[in-house]
Amino acid sequence: MSYIAPVPDEIDTYDLPVSGALPPELTGRYFRNGPNPLPGERPGHWFSGHGMLHGVRLCDGRAEWYRNRWVRTGKLAGLPYVRPDGGRDLTAVSANTHVIEHSGRILALVENGLPYQITPDLDTAGALDFHGRLTTAMTAHPKQDPVTGDLHFFGYGVRPPYLTYHRLDSSGALVHSREITVPGGTMMHDFAITEHHVVWLDLPVTFQSHLVGKTMPYQWDDTYGARLGVMRHDQPDTPVRWFDIEPCYVFHVGNAHEDANGRIVLDAVRYSRADFTAIWRMAGGAADPAGPAAAAAAAPDGTARLHRWTLDPTAGTITEQALDDRAIEFPTLDDDRIGRAARYLYTSDDSAIVKYDLTSGGTSSHRLKPGTFIGEAVFVPATSGPRGEDDGWLLSITTRHDGSASQFLVLDASDLAARPVAAIDLPRAVPAGFHGSWIADRPTP
16 A cells, blocks of 8 residues: 555655635644555554654644654663563653644654654654553543643553553643553553543554564453543543443543533544554454454454443443444544533545534535545634634545545635645645644743
């Protein structure tokens, strides 16, 4: 697949050509992370390549620059992940999954190690352990509470403690950590928060020691079970309450919120067992442990669908509901709605951005010409005057399937089917990657 082929070097290009008109309000930087092996390297699983950041700088209606940089991690420097004493070096990681900003720090993230601090020009400042207080890995999908500014996150591992909850306050200080008891080394890629709760996803993809050194050492495990956990983050030492669900896997959460009846509503992208093992195998992971016959009988296509779970802590019940039957991934929303009721959710189906109206049940989309891949869409709210929830823009990178070219698109989130507001021709084909963020310029004091 040429559209995921890594690039061999780092470049800087200035004054990029723009079709349409960039909104002057978009003044800042779009950064996106993804795996990019060094020339000649064969990482095996696609998820294992070194982190590479691609950045586009917008200012006053101009596309000032594009640049790309590898994240200078311990792994890039050749440090072994396992130390001679048997412990793990949490800096010897790839940092290839996400890039966010919190309390003035830009962080490159991967779920099996420490975050790496990045400068606004994409240089690597170094690993960050919050003055020695963070002793576990950090998820690539932390959640910032839009009201308090706190950053909720977790780390998981293959040895106890298998799961640890952490919280940074709005100043960026690590103020709380707590072990969460789970049965074993589950691969927990994402989670959710609401105004008062954390929602845990304890699902049946677990660490398999016999796969170490062969591929990503995680595989579907029928013996593990599947459940969602609810924990008060405003009372973080209270017990976790667990709800059993039908076995599945979730890479990415859309959002969660508390409804008027005190129930917790979770929307996420759900994989069946067959579809998880299909996508895992396509990415270079282990095959279905039940064997090829079981996988073929299930006719998987390696795709996932939008799904809803409604948890009632008072009644102790949970219901499950498929919201759509189309194949989608990479759900995003207005970050000001994280943990609160949100009307709109934006997703990708490889060749289109799909917008869900969770109130009406309707959808709209922006579909590309055949042969073009589009990645995750990052929502940037309009900043002038009163606004509706979808008043703003969606930012995403497209890449031709043959690897010949890429564009940076600016779409009108309130009129997704319209032509792009602006399209920036990038100087190279940017390989399909994972997650990104818009980091607006801070106002001058």
